[in-house]
Amino acid sequence: MRAPAPADFTSRLHGPALAARVGPALGVCFAVCFVTGLLSHYAQQPSQPVPFPTSPAWGYRFTQGLHVVTGTVAVPLLLVKLWTVYPRLFHRPPRGLGRLLVTALERLSVLVLVASAVFMLATGLANSAQWYPWSFSFRTTHYAVAWVAVGSLVLHVAVKLAVVRAELGRPLEHEERASVLSRRGLLRTTWLAAGVAALATAGSAVPWLRDVSVLGVRSGDGPQDLPVNKSAVAAGVTATATAPDWALTVRHGDRSARLTREDLLALEQRTEELPIACVEGWSASGTWTGVRVRDLLDLVDAPRGSEVVVRSLQESGPYRTTVLQAGFAEDDRTLVALALDGEPLALDHGFPARLIAPNRPGVLQTKWLDRLEVAT
Numbered sequence: 001m002r003a004p005a006p007a008d009f010t011s012r013l014h015g016p017a018l019a020a021r022v023g024p025a026l027g028v029c030f031a032v033c034f035v036t037g038l039l040s041h042y043a044q045q046p047s048q049p050v051p052f053p054t055s056p057a058w059g060y061r062f063t064q065g066l067h068v069v070t071g072t073v074a075v076p077l078l079l080v081k082l083w084t085v086y087p088r089l090f091h092r093p094p095r096g097l098g099r100l101l102v103t104a105l106e107r108l109s110v111l112v113l114v115a116s117a118v119f120m121l122a123t124g125l126a127n128s129a130q131w132y133p134w135s136f137s138f139r140t141t142h143y144a145v146a147w148v149a150v151g152s153l154v155l156h157v158a159v160k161l162a163v164v165r166a167e168l169g170r171p172l173e174h175e176e177r178a179s180v181l182s183r184r185g186l187l188r189t190t191w192l193a194a195g196v197a198a199l200a201t202a203g204s205a206v207p208w209l210r211d212v213s214v215l216g217v218r219s220g221d222g223p224q225d226l227p228v229n230k231s232a233v234a235a236g237v238t239a240t241a242t243a244p245d246w247a248l249t250v251r252h253g254d255r256s257a258r259l260t261r262e263d264l265l266a267l268e269q270r271t272e273e274l275p276i277a278c279v280e281g282w283s284a285s286g287t288w289t290g291v292r293v294r295d296l297l298d299l300v301d302a303p304r305g306s307e308v309v310v311r312s313l314q315e316s317g318p319y320r321t322t323v324l325q326a327g328f329a330e331d332d333r334t335l336v337a338l339a340l341d342g343e344p345l346a347l348d349h350g351f352p353a354r355l356i357a358p359n360r361p362g363v364l365q366t367k368w369l370d371r372l373e374v375a376t
């Protein structure tokens with residue numbers, strides 16, 4: 001037995017010709033995924049030096065849908081890319097300390113790139129399938145490793161740019177007798193796989209693609225035609241949310257108001273069409289009716305530009321309280337919703353009352369409200 005040498009890999013599917021063709025597409029996916037991921041991370045920061053915009057209302061729906069689609073498309077591209085280059089693993093190390101050092105550094109950077117890229121796609125995919133087989137915080141880790149991945153990607157592109165240019169300047173010649181698959185054949189299959197991956201996930205955000213989106217399984221289920229991430233039972237709020245003495249507390253310093261559902265329904269009702277856009281990629285639009293948050297803040301004389309802490313009845317879990325930044329609290333479309341599509345909110349959608357604001361990650365659209373507290 002001996003270790004394989006590069007010469008043992010005779011298939012023309014390996015090598016720079018295909019790597020240089022799949023690589024740029026993969027790079028574009030990673031770039032789009034990175035930028036949309038930064039946006040999503042920022043949108044979830046409680047404190048935002050530059051206020052996250054509230055318009056367009058569908059902005060986060062679009063960018064987060066794009067994030068999950070480009071991440072999924074990157075999976076087949078990365079697999080093919082690794083296939084085209086993996087024989088390089090078996091290159092014999094060069095002689096001479098200087099060249100050895102350079103090779104070692106290059107391999108180390110490729111190792112970091114591959115490991116972080118695989119980590120990003122694997123955790124992202126698991127997350128969008130709502131599967132959390134780890135104990136670390138998904139958001140913090142996915143965010144930190146994203147910088148490692150993009151940093152090593154930039155380095156890699158800088159090192160390989162000349163090779164890519166040269167390869168792209170040379171047309172893929174026709175292969176008369178390709179063994180199993182020609183290079184053109186592999187490329188076509190790769191683009192097809194990427195397209196299928198895109199279609200299979202985009203339906204969680206794009207209604208007319210729902211039927212072909214086998215990976216977007218949860219889109220469309222849930223009461224009132226809207227998916228549910230956390231049910232009332234899972235959140236442990238069934239008893240408190242249906243209690244007859246439920247009331248929403250709105251507090252500003254020592255001023256406070258307690259409003260039952262009837263009290264809220266007696267206030268001026270507004271209707272807004274706004275999406276729920278989950279970080280996991282699915283999104284759906286709903287027609288929400290309820291009371292403007294700003295109107296409620298006026299009841300306790302909260303000054304303009306106040307930030308509001310939103311608390312739910314839920315007793316544990318990371319999303320039981322959220323911060324409603326001033327821009328969202330002031331926006332006329334931000335509601336304490338009591339109804340969805342003309343019917344009282346379903347318990348799983350946050351009955352008796354939930355928050356809904358434009359251009360806000362789904363995870364911050366707090367359900368089963370208990371109180372709104374003006375931060376002072």
Ligand SMILES: Nc1nc2c(c(=O)[nH]1)N[C@H]1C(S)=C(S)[C@@H](COP(=O)(O)O)O[C@H]1N2
Binds near residue numbers: 278317350365366368
């Ligand atoms: N109190 C509370 N509100 C919550 C959550 C939660 O776990 N607890 N999940 C959030 C998430 S992740 C999403 S995507 C939306 C989904 O709203 P829906 O279930 O009504 O579609 O609710 C948000 N509101």
Ligand SMILES: [Mo]
Binds near residue numbers: 277279362363
């Ligand atoms: Mo979510």
